[in-house]
Amino acid sequence: MSLRPTLDFLLYDWLQAESLNQRGRFADHSRETFDAVFDTCERIAREKYAPFNRTVDTQEPHFDGEKVILPQATHEAQKAYAASGMLSAAQDYAMGGMQLPYTVEAAANAFFAMASVSIGSGLLTTGNANLLMVHGTDAQKEVFAKNEFSGRFSGTMCLSEPQAGSSLSDVTTRAVPDGEGFESDPLGPRYRLKGNKMWISAGEHELTDNIIHLVLAKIPGPDGKLIAGTRGISLFIVPKKLVDEQGELTGVRNDVALAGLNHKLGWRGTTNTLLNFGEGKYPVKGEAGAVGYLVGQPHEGLRCMFHMMNEARIGVGMAATMLGMAGYYASLDYAKNRPQGRPIGGGSKNGTGAVGKDATQPQIRIIEHADVKRMLLAQKAYCEGALALELYCARLVDEHHTGEAQAADDARLLLEVLTPIAKSWPSEWCLEANSLAIQVHGGYGYTRDFPVEQYWRDNRLNMIHEGTHGIQALDLLGRKVLMEGGRGLQLLAALINTTVERAIQRPELAAHANALAQALQRVGSATKAAWATGQPGDALANAVPYMQAFGHTVLAWIWLDVALAALKRDATKTIAATTGKLGAARYFYHYELPKVAAWLKVVENRDLTCADLPEEAF
Numbered sequence: 001m002s003l004r005p006t007l008d009f010l011l012y013d014w015l016q017a018e019s020l021n022q023r024g025r026f027a028d029h030s031r032e033t034f035d036a037v038f039d040t041c042e043r044i045a046r047e048k049y050a051p052f053n054r055t056v057d058t059q060e061p062h063f064d065g066e067k068v069i070l071p072q073a074t075h076e077a078q079k080a081y082a083a084s085g086m087l088s089a090a091q092d093y094a095m096g097g098m099q100l101p102y103t104v105e106a107a108a109n110a111f112f113a114m115a116s117v118s119i120g121s122g123l124l125t126t127g128n129a130n131l132l133m134v135h136g137t138d139a140q141k142e143v144f145a146k147n148e149f150s151g152r153f154s155g156t157m158c159l160s161e162p163q164a165g166s167s168l169s170d171v172t173t174r175a176v177p178d179g180e181g182f183e184s185d186p187l188g189p190r191y192r193l194k195g196n197k198m199w200i201s202a203g204e205h206e207l208t209d210n211i212i213h214l215v216l217a218k219i220p221g222p223d224g225k226l227i228a229g230t231r232g233i234s235l236f237i238v239p240k241k242l243v244d245e246q247g248e249l250t251g252v253r254n255d256v257a258l259a260g261l262n263h264k265l266g267w268r269g270t271t272n273t274l275l276n277f278g279e280g281k282y283p284v285k286g287e288a289g290a291v292g293y294l295v296g297q298p299h300e301g302l303r304c305m306f307h308m309m310n311e312a313r314i315g316v317g318m319a320a321t322m323l324g325m326a327g328y329y330a331s332l333d334y335a336k337n338r339p340q341g342r343p344i345g346g347g348s349k350n351g352t353g354a355v356g357k358d359a360t361q362p363q364i365r366i367i368e369h370a371d372v373k374r375m376l377l378a379q380k381a382y383c384e385g386a387l388a389l390e391l392y393c394a395r396l397v398d399e400h401h402t403g404e405a406q407a408a409d410d411a412r413l414l415l416e417v418l419t420p421i422a423k424s425w426p427s428e429w430c431l432e433a434n435s436l437a438i439q440v441h442g443g444y445g446y447t448r449d450f451p452v453e454q455y456w457r458d459n460r461l462n463m464i465h466e467g468t469h470g471i472q473a474l475d476l477l478g479r480k481v482l483m484e485g486g487r488g489l490q491l492l493a494a495l496i497n498t499t500v501e502r503a504i505q506r507p508e509l510a511a512h513a514n515a516l517a518q519a520l521q522r523v524g525s526a527t528k529a530a531w532a533t534g535q536p537g538d539a540l541a542n543a544v545p546y547m548q549a550f551g552h553t554v555l556a557w558i559w560l561d562v563a564l565a566a567l568k569r570d571a572t573k574t575i576a577a578t579t580g581k582l583g584a585a586r587y588f589y590h591y592e593l594p595k596v597a598a599w600l601k602v603v604e605n606r607d608l609t610c611a612d613l614p615e616e617a618f
């Protein structure tokens with residue numbers, strides 16, 4: 001099974017990605033140049049990533065006392081990725097980039113996520129460098145970002161601490177000015193950092209010459225105390241090895257030490273680390289304290305970091321989607337080849353065929369059983385729908401950056417509302433797809449002889465990192481749908497209604513269009529009902545069911561719009577892919593959308609069953 005036809009259809013037939021070439025920034029590009037990027041990425045993913053997905057799972061990173069050891073295949077794969085230019089794909093030509101639309105970059109990265117998500121495709125490095133391109137000084141861009149884009153250095157994001165995960169206001173890493181003249185360091189105001197950072201992905205390895213940590217830390221007030229809350233947080237560049245103004249390594253190791261590797265359920269191709277900053281293991285100029293350079297203004301760290309986190313969230317959604325897709329393709333292949341059982345109602349002489357028990361009849365392949373088809377269609381609906389959503393959000397990023405003023409602003413606001421869905425929906429439902437892929441394999445799916453159990457383990461991370469499911473839901477109902485007087489939700493509703501109006505004209509889609517209009521209306525009224533008392537405790541007690549209902553409504557919209565595009569491309573419905581798209585849309589409307597009503601009921605009623613249960617009653 002190849003991803004390419006699905007990707008081509010979504011990009012070119014549905015999203016009209018080719019039309020981006022009419023914008024000045026992308027004027028040198030054409031469908032041919034986009035396709036050339038996809039060809040290259042597809043090939044590298046096939047040759048350097050896919051064959052080693054199991055290797056990186058079984059040969060977990062380990063520390064030999066001096067260095068972290070990773071399989072050679074990881075070194076080769078990341079070298080090939082950097083050589084392809086993908087780390088700087090969307091950057092200006094002046095930065096050595098290709099000025100590709102983000103839509104194309106995101107689509108191209110899908111091949112790597114599907115082939116081996118944990119070998120990694122530089123998401124953190126690109127996100128880290130992109131942040132510096134927006135908030136860094138010229139010197140920081142030149143010395144750090146440019147070397148990250150070339151693949152010479154890699155990047156991390158260091159937010160979490162052992163005691164501060166979801167609640168970043170509680171970070172306790174401190175940053176104090178580094179002596180006389182600290183403000184005039186050419187690489188930015190220089191501080192010394194002390195603290196522990198937990199869960200840092202790619203925090204230690206030998207894959208690149210240097211690792212550039214972006215670290216959240218607090219600058220103490222005049223009384224020496226840390227400012228409470230997120231207001232006190234600042235952002236620092238902390239390189240593992242110190243560099244000069246030209247980005248050359250000075251030979252001095254910075255005071256950042258690996259305290260330990262975390263041993264994970266999945267995603268084992270990437271290290272995950274506890275890092276100690278400034279404990280004195282590698283003193284700089286005889287002093288404990290990791291040298292860090294301030295990015296942006298003091299106390300603006302979280303705002304800067306959000307720049308990286310929003311991109312990272314679309315990346316997480318795409319990774320979850322592609323893990324789901326990998327499981328779908330594997331289980332589809334298995335179902336087409338596994339003979340088991342007999343057809344229900346297949347006529348037989350002794351009458352036992354009605355329940356498929358007539359052993360004199362030949363076995364059928366499991367794809368011929370209705371229930372297996374149900375599991376395959378669910379996976380298709382979840383994963384292709386999620387892919388469409390991620391590409392749509394990526395297209396909004398391009399609109400935000402290159403559109404006309406009003407369209408760009410609308411895209412910004414739509415992204416605010418859709419980002420929690422883009423991150424969370426695939427994390428939940430493409431994980432469910434992986435579970436169904438195991439189920440299709442029966443007992444074999446539960447063994448390491450087949451790849452699907454690894455996809456599930458790898459995918460289980462996505463509901464946890466980059467803001468847990470619960471935190472994303474609070475963000476959606478507590479902030480995003482309310483911001484700017486609810487204009488984001490109104491914009492989304494207008495888009496959905498446009499699709500409804502188009503679909504209602506098509507007999508095969510009219511019932512879906514009506515169902516979507518009702519779901520949308522219910523989401524709107526549930527949003528109001530949740531906030532009717534004005535008490536956050538009432539409104540947010542059921543934030544996750546709200547997000548699930550919201551997400552399913554968005555996905556129903558996406559499927560209806562995709563179905564319209566499929567019918568437009570193939571009015572005669574002769575292409576099997578069109579039948580598949582319409583079938584997946586129908587599955588979504590018949591089996592998934594009805595769940596919205598149940599989820600929203602507890603939201604509308606401000607049901608406090610969970611919130612009110614006393615602790616001792618559990």
Ligand SMILES: Cc1cc2nc3c(=O)[nH]c(=O)nc-3n(C[C@H](O)[C@H](O)[C@H](O)COP(=O)(O)OP(=O)(O)OC[C@H]3O[C@@H](n4cnc5c(N)ncnc54)[C@H](O)[C@@H]3O)c2cc1C
Nearest residue numbers: 157158159160165166199200201464465466467468470471
């Ligand atoms: C493999 C892996 C890679 C990671 N990579 C990075 C990285 O590169 N950089 C980085 O900085 N971090 C990283 N993280 C950390 C990740 O972002 C955190 O694990 C996550 O934010 C949750 O924090 P926590 O683990 O402390 O859990 P907690 O915050 O303690 O949450 C535990 C549970 O309580 C719930 N909860 C917490 N607060 C609330 C609330 N206010 N309301 C409702 N429910 C709540 C959560 O939803 C969750 O279900 C990574 C984590 C993992 C597992």
